[in-house]
Structure formats: structure tokens, C-alpha cells
Amino acid sequence: MNGNIGLALRPSIQSVRPGWSSSQFAVNRMSKSNEVIWWSLFSAGGVLAALFIPAFIVVTGFLLPAVAGEDPSRAYDIIRGTLTWPVRVVVFIVIFLSFFHCGHRVRHTLMDLGLRHMEGILMTVCYLGASLGTIVAAVMLVKM
């Protein structure tokens, strides 16, 4: 950690700061905190995964097989019929953000389990993996 103890101590009366514009603060922030992007994706993905994934599992694991048991072609029609373009957009967003949620969590868990020194590699693998999953999802949903 950059232990700038001396620099952190300031007199309580502030002199007027040199004229930094808000955008300069923004640039400083952006270069230091790519982490905020990953966390935001993780956070949004966590919400969507929590809201949507259980129902998805019920559909693919229990409803669809039940419907298919009676009439296989009907299963295709139902699922295909549900996947209108607006629905596909929603499904894509859920899958995209959920992938980044999982990637971020896996990265941090592996770091917590002793691989902190491999953070760079872990970030590359996890976020690249999530990106690949996202691209495949987009391709599949468009091809339908």
C-alpha cells in the first residue's frame, strides 16, 4: 500500500485547490479503478441471476421435459414461441451479466483460496471466459 502518512495529514483549513476540472478527476478515477467496472457487472449480474435463474432452471429442468414427455414437437414450439425478440433481448442480458457475475466471483474466490499472486491471470481467464460466453449467447439467440 502506498503509505503516504505525511501526505494524508492536512491542515483543517483548505487553501483553494489548483484548478482541477471535474473531467480531470474523472480521468484519474478511471485509470485507477477498472475494478469499478468489474464490480458493476458483477453486481448487476448478481441481481439478474437471483431474479431469473431459478425460474430458468425450473423451465429447462422440469417444465420442458414434462411437456416434451407428452409431445416432443410441442416442446420446441412452446419454447421457440416464447422467445420473441424482446424476450431474447432479456434472456441475452440475463446471460451476459450472469456470466460476468460468475466470472468475478470465481476470480475473487480463487484469490481468497490462496491464488492472490495470480490475480492478473485470473482476471484474464475469468473475464475472457465471461466474454466468450456472452458472444456465444448473442450468436445463438440471433441465429434462432
Place this chain on the structure above:
Amino acid sequence: MKTMSKRYHPSQPRNWFLQRPAYVKFMVRELTAVFVGAYLIFLLVLLGKLAGGPEVFASILPVLKSPLSVVLHLVVLLAALFHSFTWFNLTPKALPFFLGETRIADPLVAVALGYLPWIVISVLIVWSVSG
């Protein structure tokens, strides 16, 4: 004679996450991501089959109907549910709401921002597929 005092530096055990129940629960919570991720990959495969048309999709139906699929779905469902519950219960800590001086109670926020939308969305999804 001046001697430098030698501090003792304890190190975190490799199995730190097993040392306390709270740590175990945390690790289980984080590991739900592995199961959800695996399910997402399965979903991609399913979407791929769907994109191939009715005959291609029909080829995966026996897999979906198999006992193995049901069991795996159950396991993933448990993981996903654990994620949902822990996530909604933690959300109010990150999003405090105030009415004047009073902070709105965490459970209320969890229900309003989590459990209620969750029920609505889940019912919608299941209903739309049940046809």
C-alpha cells in the same frame, strides 16, 4: 545494548474458510457462482440446439428427460436459490433508504427490491412457458 524486538507474524491457515461457520457459509455462497456458471454454459448448449431447428432440438430432449438431468438441475437449483436468498438479504446493506431520520428496515427493503420482483418474474416465466 539495544536489541530490535522480533515480532511474531502469524499466517492465515490454508483452510481458513473452514475455521468458523460464518466463513464456511461465505465460501458456499461464493461457490454458487460455479454452479450458476455451469448452468449458463448448459443454457448456451440448449440455445444452440434450439437454433438448429425442431429436429436438432428434439435430439436433446431425451437428455433433458433423463434422471441425471433432473438431479443436476435440482443441485443447480439449490445453488441458485442459495444465491438468491443470500443476495436479497444482503441488498439492503448496500442500499440504505431513509424517511427523515428513520432508516427503512432491512427486511422491508429486501422484500420490495428482491423477493417481490423475484416472485413476479418467476411466475411470469413459468406461466409463459406453461402455455
Place this chain on the structure above:
Amino acid sequence: MAEEPTITLEIFRYHPERDTEPSTQSYEVPFREDWVVLDAINWIKDYVDGSLTYRWSCRMGVCGSCGMMVNGEPKLTCAAFLKDYYPDPIKVEPLANFPVERDLVIQMDDFMAKLQFVKPFVIRDDVNNIEQGEYRQSPAELARFKQYSMCINCMLCYAACPVMGSEPEFVGPAALALGHRYNKDSRDRGNAERMEKMMEHDAVWGCTFVGECTEVCPKNVDPAGAIQQTKAAAAQQYFLNFLTPKGAGVRGGE
């Protein structure tokens, strides 16, 4: 006369001038209904072993000096009652995740530096002079940050945090909660400046929301909540700055 009941304390000992490894020493102390672990330790030092070294002060849970691991849990020893453990022996060790100076005394220089890292003071360019009077703050404005101002710097949260164990550079719960306390103070205009520090890699982003810091905090500061709120605020500021070049996301105080 009936013999007074006793309880055993197993205490971590470390003498830097002669030890390479710590050891454990057992003491049998009187068991009294109203005694806390700190009372037992003080009794040991007064009557049995004057060399036992530890920190303590107020013995009533406001100074934050007497934090130690009691049966593996970070506790204020002035708030841990013997009767809650009796008749089993009680293991007393120095706070986890800190270097140990001697016996139960940990080195806290890093912690002090981390407190200063978050710029824990009201930052504003326009300081009122005497004639302008005091800064007014409503009860509602106070409520926004009061919880996070209750920290007594006892460091139990650092002992409970597994990230501290694997990443000593992590700024930590108490320091980040303190930064949040100033970010939420309506008198403060230093949000942008403080966030620059709090958004560094080892600041808020080191936290994985285990939540044990909040569980062990004797003052209900909820540092875990403070850190997540800071992450959310950082995300909000980032995207607002990104979308609006005029920096709509940068603001001071509330």
C-alpha cells in the same frame, strides 16, 4: 469454608527477546459470576504472573483497547463474561491478522496509517469564519452518517476479516467505514478527493463482503454495509462521469 470455583485460562505467550515461537500458558483463576475475561487477566497479572503483557483501559467497552481472540472469536475482553464459558477452559490469544509484539499486544501501526489514508476529516474549501457561525445540520442529515461515527477503533473487525489474513495491504473495515462516515457527512465537500483514495485497489475493492466485520463489531458500526455503499457510490459516480462529460457524478457531501 467452601473452596471457590475456578476456571482455566489458556493464554498465548510470546517473548520477543528470547522466543522464536509463541507458547501457551495455563492459569487457574477464581470464577466469579460478574467477572469478565479482562478481570481474570488482571487477576493473573496482579497475583500470579506480573510479566503477562496486554492492553486495556476503560473496562467498559468504550475505549477499544482490550480486544483479543477469546476461544477464536474477536472480542472485547471487558465484554466477555467468564460465566458464558464456565466450566470449560478459555483460550485467550492476541487479535488475529496482526503482528504480535509481546504476549497479547499486537502491532497496530499499519492500522493507524490506514485510518489516515481515507482522509478522515471534513474537507471543504469555503471554511466559515467566526462571524458566519456554525455549520447547521438537521437530525436527518446526522442520521445519514451517525452509525459509522461510532467506531472505537478496537480492531475486532480486522481480526474477523479473512481478507486481512491474506492481504495485509487491505485498508480494512474500520478505516473504510470511517471514510464513509465523512462521505456521508453533510458538512463535507471532499467526496471526490476521498473517493480517489477509497477506490484504490486495496481499498474498497479488496472487500468480498464476508460480513464478519459487522458481526463482531461491538458498536454496530456495520463496516460491511459502509463498504458496499461506497462501492455502489463509486459505481454511480463512475457511470455518471462516463455518461456526462461535465462530471455530474462528482459531488461533495450528500
